Amino acid sequence: MSNVVTFTHAQAPTKRELSARTNLIYQLWRFLVLNIKMLKMVAKAHH
Amino acid sequence: MAQVVILGAGVAGHTAALHLRRQIGKEHKVIVVSPNSKWNWIPSNIWVGVGQMTDKQVTFPLAPIYKRKNIEFHQALAFELHPEGNSETSKPHVKLKYTDSTRNGEIANLEYDFLINATGPKLNFGATPGLGPDGHTWSVCTASHATETAQEFEKIIQKLKSGQKQTLLIGMGHGTCTCQGAAFEYTFNVEHEIKSEGVRDLAEIIYITNEEHLGDFGMDGMNFGIKGNTVSSEYFTESLFQERGVKAIMSAAIEKVEPGVVHYELIDGTRDTQKFDFAMLLPPFRGVDMKAFDQTGIDITEKVFAPSGFMKVDADYSAKPYEEWKPSDWPKTYQSVGYDNIWAAGIAFAPPHQMSRPRTSPNGTVIAPAPPRTGMPSGVIGRAVSETIAERIKHGANGKVHTASMAEMGAACIASAGKGWFDGQAASMTVFPIIPDREKYGADGRDIKETYGEIGLSAHWMKHMLHYLFIYKAKARPFWYLIPE
Numbered sequence: 200m201s202n203v204v205t206f207t208h209a210q211a212p213t214k215r216e217l218s219a220r221t222n223l224i225y226q227l228w229r230f231l232v233l234n235i236k237m238l239k240m241v242a243k244a245h246h
Numbered sequence: 247m248a249q250v251v252i253l254g255a256g257v258a259g260h261t262a263a264l265h266l267r268r269q270i271g272k273e274h275k276v277i278v279v280s281p282n283s284k285w286n287w288i289p290s291n292i293w294v295g296v297g298q299m300t301d302k303q304v305t306f307p308l309a310p311i312y313k314r315k316n317i318e319f320h321q322a323l324a325f326e327l328h329p330e331g332n333s334e335t336s337k338p339h340v341k342l343k344y345t346d347s348t349r350n351g352e353i354a355n356l357e358y359d360f361l362i363n364a365t366g367p368k369l370n371f372g373a374t375p376g377l378g379p380d381g382h383t384w385s386v387c388t389a390s391h392a393t394e395t396a397q398e399f400e401k402i403i404q405k406l407k408s409g410q411k412q413t414l415l416i417g418m419g420h421g422t423c424t425c426q427g428a429a430f431e432y433t434f435n436v437e438h439e440i441k442s443e444g445v446r447d448l449a450e451i452i453y454i455t456n457e458e459h460l461g462d463f464g465m466d467g468m469n470f471g472i473k474g475n476t477v478s479s480e481y482f483t484e485s486l487f488q489e490r491g492v493k494a495i496m497s498a499a500i501e502k503v504e505p506g507v508v509h510y511e512l513i514d515g516t517r518d519t520q521k522f523d524f525a526m527l528l529p530p531f532r533g534v535d536m537k538a539f540d541q542t543g544i545d546i547t548e549k550v551f552a553p554s555g556f557m558k559v560d561a562d563y564s565a566k567p568y569e570e571w572k573p574s575d576w577p578k579t580y581q582s583v584g585y586d587n588i589w590a591a592g593i594a595f596a597p598p599h600q601m602s603r604p605r606t607s608p609n610g611t612v613i614a615p616a617p618p619r620t621g622m623p624s625g626v627i628g629r630a631v632s633e634t635i636a637e638r639i640k641h642g643a644n645g646k647v648h649t650a651s652m653a654e655m656g657a658a659c660i661a662s663a664g665k666g667w668f669d670g671q672a673a674s675m676t677v678f679p680i681i682p683d684r685e686k687y688g689a690d691g692r693d694i695k696e697t698y699g700e701i702g703l704s705a706h707w708m709k710h711m712l713h714y715l716f717i718y719k720a721k722a723r724p725f726w727y728l729i730p731e
């Protein structure tokens with residue numbers, strides 16, 4: 200038996216999820232959200 | 247006048263040097279020692295390794311920056327620590343060997359009042375016979391390694407284009423490796439490039455890892471809070487492997503590499519081989535080769551450094567079972583054991599234990615990731631140590647001690663999965679705290695609201711933005727200090 204695992208059992212992203220990942224408008228919004236999340240994280244790291 | 251010596255000009259050392267210079271007066275000296283003339287934004291090496299960036303885009307010479315900032319720079323390798331001085335002087339000092347063209351090979355002593363050890367990891371390719379650019383595999387750990395790797399990768403692309411099937415093996419070159427995130431990123435950048443060239447169907451891409459399951463990342467995995475649901479990092483990562491058709495060998499410790507084949511052992515003790523046409527395998531890390539001596543010349547290396555070669559600091563290093571590991575075991579001030587004027591920042595400090603569950607095969611082989619220490623904590627620790635030293639210089643023993651415990655700090659990891667302004671992708675993951683705290687956050691050990699994962703183009707933009715932002719900061723351009731670590 201091969202030890203090489205193919206992840207056919209794993210949940211594939213839906214078509215909607217895939218298109219959201221490259222949708223420019225949605226991704227611009229996520230970019231903003233991500234920046235805020237990161238800044239919050241950074242602020243918490245400094246004592 | 248105080249003299250602060252910083253060993254290492256990477257994320258931790260360079261951050262500490264720049265911040266310290268701002269905090270203390272000109273009458274005090276800040277001296278950086280590093281064997282490389284250039285600074286390297288290591289996270290972007292993965293793009294160099296697939297030919298999407300050049301060595302020049304991820305490195306720059308340190309000397310002009312240090313000259314402008316009034317920081318003394320010695321291009322040298324520190325190899326001996328004399329924290330109590332020696333028979334000739336009571337002044338603590340480090341022994342250096344110069345590596346620049348004018349003083350190459352020259353040995354000198356450098357005295358210090360305060361010392362930061364920020365020497366990062368030794369890339370321990372020697373732990374696995376045949377591993378590394380001097381053996382039969384490639385690496386992206388340094389910019390020059392990544393440049394060589396890109397040339398080899400280009401040959402693979404050409405072979406695929408000529409219709410030859412190719413197997414690419416990417417991952418961990420030893421059972422105790424860390425830095426899974428970097429191998430993960432390289433895997434998906436390779437996949438992205440091969441797909442862009444239209445030859446994906448001829449390439450088999452295999453990720454080989456010491457992790458028990460995908461998404462462990464050396465942190466025992468994590469649960470992400472996504473849109474009100476809890477999603478494990480295993481599920482999140484497997485989904486990406488499924489989508490991109492990447493296979494994996496898990497719970498594996500590579501024992502040796504021969505041309506075109508790796509020999510590995512699995513956690514159940516069985517052994518097997520995997521053939522490859524191209525392999526990028528990371529080495530395990532250990533502390534750099536440095537010895538310590540007391541004033542009489544007695545070797546005190548074991549007192550100052552852990553067996554892994556990393557420096558012992560204010561952590562609880564007592565051996566105890568996994569179930570008894572606590573967040574409070576992790577260091578807060580990074581002050582060395584036994585010497586209150588020495589600190590270790592970034593990868594250079596010895597972690598008290600792993601974060602992933604320790605696992606050993608029936609043959610006694612340890613197959614479990616070492617704890618990762620990524621860029622953000624390295625920078626934050628470097629800064630905290632510099633602030634502590636500035637306080638000590640200004641206020642003596644009453645100065646405030648700054649802390650930066652990884653048990654109270656989160657980390658953000660943006661793992662590139664392909665470069666491109668419109669078709670690029672990255673997985674953005676945040677985790678809080680880095681060290682799981684099961685008393686505070688329950689079985690997960692992490693704050694589910696702050697632990698989050700998402701894949702998309704925006705994360706790629708973020709990764710690209712960080713590339714420019716951190717190089718700007720490292721070049722100490724105007725208002726660099728407003729950019730957080």
Ligand SMILES: Cc1cc2nc3c(=O)[nH]c(=O)nc-3n(C[C@H](O)[C@H](O)[C@H](O)COP(=O)(O)OP(=O)(O)OC[C@H]3O[C@@H](n4cnc5c(N)ncnc54)[C@H](O)[C@@H]3O)c2cc1C
Nearest residue numbers: 254255256257258288289324365366428592593619620621
């Ligand atoms: C391929 C790759 C990709 C990565 N990607 C990411 C990422 O996307 N995000 C992230 O957060 N982290 C990433 N990391 C991890 C990140 O690079 C490290 O966390 C960070 O560089 C650690 O900083 P450091 O200062 O401790 O060590 P380093 O940055 O390695 O610096 C060590 C310094 O010490 C110097 N030195 C070595 N020996 C001596 C000596 N004997 N005397 C004096 N100086 C010495 C070195 O020349 C260097 O200047 C990645 C790592 C790799 C290998």
